[in-house]
Amino acid sequence: MKRILVTGGAGYIGSVLSKKLVEAGYDIVVLDALIYTGVGVDALQNHPRFRLIPGDIRDLDLLKTALTGVDCVVHLAALANDPSAELNPALTRQVNLEIYPALLNAAAATGVKRFLNMSSISVYGVSHNENLTEDDPVNPLTEYAVCKARSEAIVRASNRDDFTTVSLRCGTVCGWSPRMRFDLCTNTLTAYAIVNRKLAVWGGMQKRPQIHIGDVTNYLLALIEIDKEVGGKIFNAAGHNTSVREVAETIRAVMKGAVELEDGPAREDERSYTVSSEKISRELGLTPEFSIKDAVAGIVDAHQRGLWCNPDDVLYHNVKRMAAMEKAAAC
Incomplete structure (x- = not known):
């Protein structure tokens, strides 16, 4: 795969991932509303294999433009964390959930082969279980978590032979990013x-499960190219x-x-x-490199x-x- 669309690619995780993808030789398109400015990708702006499209993921015409020639979508765009989601629940539902059918349909229609979806271990809600696995029931308790759980189901249902979809449930992310967050x-x-x-x-x-931003982005990088059977699956990345x-x-x-x-x-x-990350380790050989x-x-x-x-x-x-x-x- 050569051209990657990273939605939310100027954000906390996205800016680190975008840099890694460029360094790995990919052509990168970033679609980002730039709510937190574009400082995260400033260093990439003049790179010949990097393109930033400022705009809202809900703008379907802009989305189709961003998808042109794309082989894989890494979908990070979201109103991230519970407090942000509760501030404007209607907007949260639009951005974090309701956009999914249109986004997935547009991606498949334009020839995208793989769709990687960023989810969260928050879908488990309150649990007294130890080492929760992907087989344990979800129990989302907040607007943010509900949207994540429902979007996973939409992504999984969209998987087919010529359109591979995967969801990655991350723990709380930590570590330095050029678009830094100090609310984690x-x-x-x-x-x-x-x-x-x-x-x-x-x-x-x-x-609580916490994962280094270097590991999250390494996992996403691996999932772009990995040739093992991953279609329709969900993986915990608890760190x-x-x-x-x-x-x-x-x-x-x-x-x-x-x-x-x-x-x-x-x-x-x-x-x-x-939360257990045994499945992603066993099936894909992905384990944390950072502490x-x-x-x-x-x-x-x-x-x-x-x-x-x-x-x-x-x-x-x-x-x-x-x-x-x-x-x-x-x-």
Whole structure:
């Protein structure tokens, strides 16, 4: 496959993936609404194999233009995370769910051979099970998770012999990106530790799946070309089942003890769940190459190089940016 369309390709995951795809020799088309600016792909703008199409995924004419000559679609465009989704549920449903039939039909009609869909382990909702697998029932509890679960079903139903569809359920992503987010667990804690030299750990024994952005993008890169039978399948990409306290201890270790950990009583929400990535390892041979420590070290290094300063800037927080844009539009 030679030409790849990455929807949301200027975003947190997309900007890292776009760079890797260009470096791997692909022709890349990015369709992105640029809600968080195009800073994530600024370094690619003059590359002969990179094209940025600013625009809304719901613009079907623009979508068809972006699909011209494309062999594979990596669909990342979404209103990402629960707070952003709850801010405007109607818009969330349009972008995160209702666009899917038109997007899939347009892709298949223009000759796209493979469609990779970004999903989330949030589809499992609250669970007391250990090592949840793809065979466990989904129980989405938020607007964001409901859209992800329903979109998986649409993607799976669209699979056929000449149109391969796959969904990747990711854990919470962490690590440095040129379109950085500081509203994700490890990223938030690392930034707070750098700025304040202390971290409050309220209990912190609950575990959540977290995956390095390098592994997410490597998995997507592999799924573009992998010739094993993947059509209609869903794969967990949970990364590491890590507690908040373990993340905090990792941050302190990376910063060579220059962070004070403040203990406090456990919060009421100490839900803990783990997710298994055994299927993607067994069937496709894909396993994490990067650790939580690597994610922390990358963020620390970016700060030392002057790539970020104020982690509270609205551009680093999806819901803050969305709220600011809605407020501006209402004026």
